[in-house]
Amino acid sequence: MTTAIEVHGLRKAFREKVVVDDLDFSVSRGEVFALLGPNGAGKTTTINILTTLTSADSGSALVAGWDVRSQSTEVQRRISLTGQSAAVDDALSATENVIMFARLAGLGRGAARRRSVELIEQFDLVDAASQRVRTFSGGMRRRLDLALSFVVTPEVLFLDEPTTGLDTRSRRALWETIRQVAGGGTTVFLTTQYLEEADQLADRIAVLHDGRIAALGTPAALKSRVGGDTVELHDVRGTLRRAIPTDGSIADLRRALDVLDAEGAEGTVSLRRPSLDDVFLAVTSPTHSSLPMKEHA
Numbered sequence: 514m515t516t517a518i519e520v521h522g523l524r525k526a527f528r529e530k531v532v533v534d535d536l537d538f539s540v541s542r543g544e545v546f547a548l549l550g551p552n553g554a555g556k557t558t559t560i561n562i563l564t565t566l567t568s569a570d571s572g573s574a575l576v577a578g579w580d581v582r583s584q585s586t587e588v589q590r591r592i593s594l595t596g597q598s599a600a601v602d603d604a605l606s607a608t609e610n611v612i613m614f615a616r617l618a619g620l621g622r623g624a625a626r627r628r629s630v631e632l633i634e635q636f637d638l639v640d641a642a643s644q645r646v647r648t649f650s651g652g653m654r655r656r657l658d659l660a661l662s663f664v665v666t667p668e669v670l671f672l673d674e675p676t677t678g679l680d681t682r683s684r685r686a687l688w689e690t691i692r693q694v695a696g697g698g699t700t701v702f703l704t705t706q707y708l709e710e711a712d713q714l715a716d717r718i719a720v721l722h723d724g725r726i727a728a729l730g731t732p733a734a735l736k737s738r739v740g741g742d743t744v745e746l747h748d749v750r751g752t753l754r755r756a757i758p759t760d761g762s763i764a765d766l767r768r769a770l771d772v773l774d775a776e777g778a779e780g781t782v783s784l785r786r787p788s789l790d791d792v793f794l795a796v797t798s799p800t801h802s803s804l805p806m807k808e809h810a
């Protein structure tokens with residue numbers, strides 16, 4: 514099986530409000546797929562449907578080859594999901610929590626202990642390993658929650674805004690862990706509001722806007738869609754004074770410089786490559802057509 518997630522015409526409304534609107538996409542095995550979108554775009558609802566926590570009103574979704582609606586137990590056996598801090602016992606230490614979780618996942622006593630040592634180290638909880646979780650900061654709790662979703666390697670790992678609340682070092686460490694897991698063949702489906710995160714991690718990105726996919730493709734393809742490089746002029750204070758989009762060709766670059774010359778502009782000229790921010794702002798602006806765009810390889 515090469516397809517890990519297959520979604521067709523998925524739709525979900527809360528009362529009259531359509532939150533997920535006719536979604537279609539598929540994710541290959543071993544792929545890191547990021548669902549990006551502003552607040553309220555429908556990211557969590559989509560993840561909840563794919564992880565069997567919520568049922569869709571219509572459409573279908575297969576995860577690891579099983580139907581999320583009619584074969585939910587089979588799906589649950591093959592996935593893991595972050596954000597289940599409800600599963601964390603405040604009265605236990607971090608180590609005890611990981612061991613308990615590992616035992617529930619079917620690991621033997623020795624294997625559970627070994628796994629806890631690895632995960633406590635990996636998620637930078639060594640100093641707090643034997644501390645009761647009740648005393649943890651928000652970031653420590655978040656790291657423990659993440660550690661639990663890595664106790665066993667699932668076929669498909671769902672991470673709902675995994676790095677929210679993490680400091681830079683923890684964020685980068687988690688990215689590394691995600692890369693390792695994906696390198697081992699696990700499919701990773703993550704939601705994020707951080708464009709850099711999607712850019713760093715994802716093989717492909719879907720930008721969700723008002724419950725619909727407004728853009729879908731590799732980070733490079735999405736960036737190239739919003740145009741070529743931009744010639745920017747900053748004044749001595751570093752304030753952006755002028756931005757002239759180009760198609761990336763030498764002739765167009767020269768034209769942009771001629772424009773600045775003709776205007777008698779003063780300051781420092783630089784070339785800015787399109788970023789995912791440009792993509793995000795372009796496709797999630799209120800004036801943007803909500804028609805799904807074609808995927809670019």
Ligand SMILES: Nc1ncnc2c1ncn2[C@@H]1O[C@H](COP(=O)(O)OP(=O)(O)OP(=O)(O)O)[C@@H](O)[C@H]1O
Pocket residue numbers: 527532550551552553554555556557558559706
């Ligand atoms: N159980 C519910 N009942 C009613 N409305 C809901 C429910 N769950 C979500 N919604 C609404 O659906 C919309 C999409 O919510 P969702 O949590 O999926 O968005 P999101 O993209 O994950 O947003 P965020 O980035 O803020 O987490 C929001 O307007 C939200 O208020």
